[in-house]
Amino acid sequence: xxxxxxxxxxxxxxxxxxxxxxxxxxxxxxxxxxxxxxxxxxxxxxxxxxxxxxxxxxxxxxxxxxxxxxxxxxxxxxxxxxxxxxxxxxxxxxxxxxxxxxxxxxxxxxxxxxxxxxxxxxxxxxxxxxxxxxxxxxxxxxxxxxxxxxxxxxxxxxxxxxxxxxxxxxxxxxxxxxxxxxxxxxxxxxxxxxxxxxxxxxxxxxxxxxxxxxxxxxxxxxxxxxxxxxxxxxxxxxxxxxxxxxxxxxxxxxxxxxxxxx
Amino acid sequence: xxxxxxxxxxxxxxxxxxxxxxxxxxxxxxxxxxxxxxxxxxxxxxxxxxxxxxxxxxxxxxxxxxxxxxxxxxxxxxxxxxxxxxxxxxxxxxxxxxxxxxxxxxxxxxxxxxxxxxxxxxxxxxxxxxxxxxxxxxxxxxxxxxxxxxxxxxxxxxxxxxxxxxxxxxxxxxxxxxxxxxxxxxxxxxxxxxxxxxxxxxxxxxxxxxxxxxxxxxxxxxxxxxxxxxxxxxxxxxxxxxxxxxxxxxxxxxxxxxxxxxxxxxxxx
Numbered sequence: 001x002x003x004x005x006x007x008x009x010x011x012x013x014x015x016x017x018x019x020x021x022x023x024x025x026x027x028x029x030x031x032x033x034x035x036x037x038x039x040x041x042x043x044x045x046x047x048x049x050x051x052x053x054x055x056x057x058x059x060x061x062x063x064x065x066x067x068x069x070x071x072x073x074x075x076x077x078x079x080x081x082x083x084x085x086x087x088x089x090x091x092x093x094x095x096x097x098x099x100x101x102x103x104x105x106x107x108x109x110x111x112x113x114x115x116x117x118x119x120x121x122x123x124x125x126x127x128x129x130x131x132x133x134x135x136x137x138x139x140x141x142x143x144x145x146x147x148x149x150x151x152x153x154x155x156x157x158x159x160x161x162x163x164x165x166x167x168x169x170x171x172x173x174x175x176x177x178x179x180x181x182x183x184x185x186x187x188x189x190x191x192x193x194x195x196x197x198x199x200x201x202x203x204x205x206x207x208x209x210x211x212x213x214x215x216x217x218x219x220x221x222x223x224x225x226x227x228x229x230x231x232x233x234x235x236x237x238x239x240x241x242x243x244x245x246x247x248x249x250x251x252x253x254x255x256x257x258x259x260x261x262x
Numbered sequence: 263x264x265x266x267x268x269x270x271x272x273x274x275x276x277x278x279x280x281x282x283x284x285x286x287x288x289x290x291x292x293x294x295x296x297x298x299x300x301x302x303x304x305x306x307x308x309x310x311x312x313x314x315x316x317x318x319x320x321x322x323x324x325x326x327x328x329x330x331x332x333x334x335x336x337x338x339x340x341x342x343x344x345x346x347x348x349x350x351x352x353x354x355x356x357x358x359x360x361x362x363x364x365x366x367x368x369x370x371x372x373x374x375x376x377x378x379x380x381x382x383x384x385x386x387x388x389x390x391x392x393x394x395x396x397x398x399x400x401x402x403x404x405x406x407x408x409x410x411x412x413x414x415x416x417x418x419x420x421x422x423x424x425x426x427x428x429x430x431x432x433x434x435x436x437x438x439x440x441x442x443x444x445x446x447x448x449x450x451x452x453x454x455x456x457x458x459x460x461x462x463x464x465x466x467x468x469x470x471x472x473x474x475x476x477x478x479x480x481x482x483x484x485x486x487x488x489x490x491x492x493x494x495x496x497x498x499x500x501x502x503x504x505x506x507x508x509x510x511x512x513x514x515x516x517x518x519x520x521x522x523x524x525x526x527x528x529x530x531x
Contacts, residue, residue, distance in 0.1 A: 073437035082426035087450045097436030111445035141527040
């Protein structure tokens with residue numbers, strides 16, 4: 001079980017304070033939904049977790065160790081767009097992380113995995129694609145996929161490498177409502193199967209309530225009309241939402257599908 | 263219907279596309295006919311049959327002095343220089359472009375330098391090349407490289423910098439090292455752009471080639487044109503110009519089709 005501790009983290013650029021006094025402890029397979037108005041530091045928080053930025057003050061610990069100062073394989077990510085590689089087919093996209101996990105000389109020097117191990121990796125990637133319903137699009141290039149399919153691919157791509165934390169940056173923001181609710185089902189199913197720690201940034205509060213086991217609301221506690229940049233946002237509410245076991249969730253899904261069918 | 267909404271059909275398109283060529287040729291034929299009527303010895307605008315005769319001699323008959331068929335010898339010499347120059351430029355452009363675009367430390371130290379270097383007019387340092395490298399093949403190829411490589415470097419560096427940051431971050435979260443990101447993400451996505459940039463470089467490359475050949479060479483298309491200029495041999499110069507244009511057009515076509523064939527993923531974007 002991985003543990004993430006955020007200890008009094010501040011983030012400011014020059015004069016502008018974006019985040020102030022952030023405290024958070026997340027343990028094990030929690031699904032943290034982060035909501036808040038735009039410009040309240042949700043994305044900044046995600047960049048801190050990714051390691052794209054370093055906090056101006058405070059520390060972030062993952063399993064007791066300070067977070068590496070750059071993105072790494074322990075933290076997967078799905079962005080709203082550009083999150084798959086356009087020059088690789090669907091299958092190659094899904095294989096990418098698995099190939100790099102094999103720390104063999106052919107991967108280190110040539111960037112590609114060869115031989116029998118490649119077959120194993122392909123099988124694993126194909127399973128992941130089946131999980132997200134993309135088996136039929138195996139050999140297509142992402143440009144030919146719909147937005148929803150691309151996001152499913154990006155999810156599969158990140159999940160196959162089993163990161164400790166999965167960061168989702170408004171991954172369904174650009175999708176149609178119908179597609180979006182399909183994606184919700186998929187994400188919940190994947191989360192239940194893989195039991196990892198997920199952070200989902202969204203501006204859709206309903207989405208946050210639906211998916212999260214814990215809802216983190218980012219907002220500014222203090223405002224100064226004369227100096228709007230003087231105070232940053234922090235976590236104003238930290239709501240536990242539900243504690244579903246896998247069976248409970250399955251039952252809930254059954255109920256839902258019965259309701260939908262009826 | 264508004265003019266902007268009227269579109270030619272397939273045959274109309276073909277006709278409209280060939281129209282300017284037909285007009286140009288017709289204008290030439292008329293002008294040539296008028297001049298030759300006034301003075302049969304006129305050399306400025308030769309009749310079509312003079313072109314045919316001259317080209318037959320250049321392409322099919324061995325030259326009395328060298329024993330070579332001159333057109334093919336010239337074509338081979340020029341194309342070899344051109345392709346060598348473009349090939350070396352591609353390697354340099356791709357290497358430096360990707361390096362500058364990917365690695366901030368290299369960008370900091372090389373980008374301003376490349377920008378300044380690319381402002382040096384290549385023809386102005388042609389004499390330097392001749393002095394330092396001699397009058398042989400090397401200085402001609404180097405002139406093309408100096409003329410084309412900085413453009414390729416800058417264009418590719420800009421392209422690499424414009425790759426979405428999300429992709430690079432994603433690759434890191436999948437465990438890619440700098441080298442693996444370059445090899446698997448940046449380089450493959452730069453190749454279509456390289457071919458496009460090469461297409462745009464064909465014009466300058468021919469310009470530098472012909473300039474170098476005009477000044478110091480013993481064969482080559484540019485050399486021949488400047489050689490026969492002394493005899494006002496328009497019957498050779500004009501077909502050579504058409505031939506060079508055709509070669510350049512074919513190279514462009516080849517690069518375009520090659521890009522489409524090799525990088526199917528970039529077409530659909």
